[in-house]
Amino acid sequence: MTRLLLAATAALLLAQPANAHVTLEKPEAVAGQSYKAVFRLGHGCEGGSPTTSFSVDIPDAIALVRPMPKAGWQLKVETAPYAKPITAHGKDVTSGVKKITWSGGRVLDGEYDEFIFVGQLRDDAAGALAFPVVQKCSKGEWRWVDVAQPGQPAKNPAPVLKVTAQQKQSALRIEHVWSRATPVSANVGAGYLRITNTGPTPDRLLSGKSDMANRIEVHEMAMDGSIMTMRQLADGLTVQPGQSVELKPGGFHLMLMGLKDPLKEGTSFSATLKFEKAGDVPVTFTVVGMGAPAPSGAAPEMMDHSHHH
Numbered sequence: 001m002t003r004l005l006l007a008a009t010a011a012l013l014l015a016q017p018a019n020a021h022v023t024l025e026k027p028e029a030v031a032g033q034s035y036k037a038v039f040r041l042g043h044g045c046e047g048g049s050p051t052t053s054f055s056v057d058i059p060d061a062i063a064l065v066r067p068m069p070k071a072g073w074q075l076k077v078e079t080a081p082y083a084k085p086i087t088a089h090g091k092d093v094t095s096g097v098k099k100i101t102w103s104g105g106r107v108l109d110g111e112y113d114e115f116i117f118v119g120q121l122r123d124d125a126a127g128a129l130a131f132p133v134v135q136k137c138s139k140g141e142w143r144w145v146d147v148a149q150p151g152q153p154a155k156n157p158a159p160v161l162k163v164t165a166q167q168k169q170s171a172l173r174i175e176h177v178w179s180r181a182t183p184v185s186a187n188v189g190a191g192y193l194r195i196t197n198t199g200p201t202p203d204r205l206l207s208g209k210s211d212m213a214n215r216i217e218v219h220e221m222a223m224d225g226s227i228m229t230m231r232q233l234a235d236g237l238t239v240q241p242g243q244s245v246e247l248k249p250g251g252f253h254l255m256l257m258g259l260k261d262p263l264k265e266g267t268s269f270s271a272t273l274k275f276e277k278a279g280d281v282p283v284t285f286t287v288v289g290m291g292a293p294a295p296s297g298a299a300p301e302m303m304d305h306s307h308h309h
C-alpha cells in the first residue's frame with residue numbers, strides 16, 4: 001500500500017511540464033550507481049530553426065563523466081576540480097568533466113536526436129539533480145536552465161534526474177546478544193553475541209557505545225604460551241561474507257569499559273554497535289547471572305570472563 005502510494009507520488013513529481021522539450025530518457029536513478037544520461041531533443045528553435053549545438057552542465061553529484069561522441073558533431077569537454085575527490089579503481093580522482101558541448105551538427109525541427117554521456121552518481125547524491133542545457137540553433141537558442149521552485153513551475157525547465165538514496169539494507173544478522181552480571185566493585189563488563197554476514201562483502205565490527213559504560217571495545221582473548229591474555233582489536237573484527245563470528249567467553253568479546261553501574265541479573269540494556277559498512281546497529285543485551293551459563297542458543301562456554309582485567 002505504502003509502496004503504491006510512493007510510486008504514485010513519484011510519478012506525479014516526475015511528470016514533465018508540457019513545455020519541457022529536453023528530457024532525460026531515464027529520469028530516476030539510485031545514488032552510488034553508474035548512470036547513462038540520454039538527453040532527448042524534440043524540436044528546433046523558434047521559427048523551426050535547426051539545432052546546431054547542444055551543451056550540458058554536469059552537477060557535482062555525478063562524477064567520472066564520459067561523453068559519447070556523435071558522428072558529424074564536434075565534441076568539446078571542459079574539466080574542473082571536483083568539490084571532493086571520488087574513488088575509482090582504488091584511486092582518488094580529483095577532477096573531471098563539468099561541461100560537454102556537441103556542436104557543428106544539424107538536427108532539423110521535425111527530427112529527433114539524442115545526446116549521451118555516462119557517469120557515476122556519488123554515494124551521497126540525493127533529490128532532484130538538474131542538468132542545465134543550452135540548445136543553440138542556426139537562429140536563436142533555448143536555455144533549458146530553470147529549476148522549478150515549490151508552487152512555481154520552471155519556465156524553461158532543465159532536465160531533472162530524481163536520485164533516490166542507496167538502499168542501506170543491513171547484510172548483518174545479530175543474535176544471542178547477552179551479558180553477565182558483574183560484582184558491585186567491577187568497572188568493566190563483557191558483552192557477547194553472534195554476527196552473521198549474509199551480504200556479498202566483508203564488514204567489520206569496530207566498537208560500540210552504551211549509556212552503561214564510558215566506551216565499548218572489541219577484545220580478543222587468546223593463549224600466550226600458558227597464559228590467557230586479552231587485547232583490544234584496534235582494527236576491529238572482520239566478518240567475511242557468508243560467515244558467522246561468535247563473541248563468547250574465552251574468545252572474542254565486547255568490553256564495556258568504565259561501567260557506570262553493576263550489570264544486574266534479569267535486566268537488559270541497550271547499546272549501539274558500530275560497523276564499518278553497516279554503520280550503527282542497535283542491540284539489546286540480556287544480563288544473565290554471574291555464574292550462569294550462556295543463554296540457550298548461544299555458544300557453549302569456553303572460559304569464564306570474570307578472571308580478566
Ligand SMILES: [Cu+2]
Binds near residue numbers: 219220253254
Ligand atoms: Cu576484554
